[in-house]
Amino acid sequence: MVARRKGWAASAAAMLGMVLVLAGCENVDLPSAGAEPSGSGPAAGAGRAVSPLDNPDGTKPGLAPLTSDADRAEARTLIEKVATKGRGPKTGYERDQFGYAWMDSAPGGIPFARNGCDTRNDLLRRDGEDVRFRSGSDCVVSSMTLHDPYTGRTIDWAKSRATTVQIDHVMPLSYDWQMGASRWPKGKRQDIANDPLNLMPVDGPTNSSKGDSGPASWLPPNKRIRCSYAVRFAQVSLKYELPVTVADKETMLGQCGG
Numbered sequence: 001m002v003a004r005r006k007g008w009a010a011s012a013a014a015m016l017g018m019v020l021v022l023a024g025c026e027n028v029d030l031p032s033a034g035a036e037p038s039g040s041g042p043a044a045g046a047g048r049a050v051s052p053l054d055n056p057d058g059t060k061p062g063l064a065p066l067t068s069d070a071d072r073a074e075a076r077t078l079i080e081k082v083a084t085k086g087r088g089p090k091t092g093y094e095r096d097q098f099g100y101a102w103m104d105s106a107p108g109g110i111p112f113a114r115n116g117c118d119t120r121n122d123l124l125r126r127d128g129e130d131v132r133f134r135s136g137s138d139c140v141v142s143s144m145t146l147h148d149p150y151t152g153r154t155i156d157w158a159k160s161r162a163t164t165v166q167i168d169h170v171m172p173l174s175y176d177w178q179m180g181a182s183r184w185p186k187g188k189r190q191d192i193a194n195d196p197l198n199l200m201p202v203d204g205p206t207n208s209s210k211g212d213s214g215p216a217s218w219l220p221p222n223k224r225i226r227c228s229y230a231v232r233f234a235q236v237s238l239k240y241e242l243p244v245t246v247a248d249k250e251t252m253l254g255q256c257g258g
Contacts, residue, residue: 058197
């Protein structure tokens with residue numbers, strides 16, 4: 001019966017699309033293939049969210065909690081590899097030092113780069129459910145449902161309310177600058193600014209409250225994913241050989257039982 005309903009829904013959607021084209025309708029957002037009705041997704045933090053330990057390149061969605069003793073031990077082992085040093089000055093930092101937002105032309109071979117779609121929309125498509133695209137586009141997301149890992153809430157997002165979802169740099173760009181990225185070639189800074197490993201669509205106001213804080217100064221309100229957040233921070237640190245402060249590393253270990 002479920003398969004029959006899905007087949008009927010797909011046929012109805014196709015027929016609706018043909019009618020709209022023949023009628024000359026424009027700027028109509030149609031559901032993406034296989035989309036379920038809005039509001040039918042799983043609770044926040046469940047469903048499609050993937051453990052950071054199983055997502056080392058950041059191409060899979062979400063940030064699932066790490067709850068088993070084995071996973072948390074693996075998390076601590078990873079975090080222990082992170083180097084530490086003091087945070088340097090912010091002198092000379094500007095967002096443009098990391099390229100314009102959200103460029104599709106980062107040069108270092110990071111996932112999703114040069115695919116014809118900008119980084120922000122790549123991330124919305126990666127993590128969103130019930131994704132709809134702007135009419136005539138397979139890139140520009142016009143609406144979706146986000147199960148926000150940082151708050152544990154489900155957000156019904158639309159492009160008309162763009163700032164309700166922001167793309168967080170897990171390891172903030174200003175933090176990167178102070179920990180050594182100020183000495184990098186610009187191409188490497190463009191990579192870390194657009195690398196899906198370092199990017200997470202989340203609740204906008206919550207992201208704004210983070211600023212350029214490291215884990216010792218800010219952690220997601222949702223305590224269930226704090227160890228996962230620490231792991232993702234460590235993954236970015238290790239990939240780009242950027243140290244963290246001693247206080248940040250201690251806090252990261254503490255979130256995973258260390």
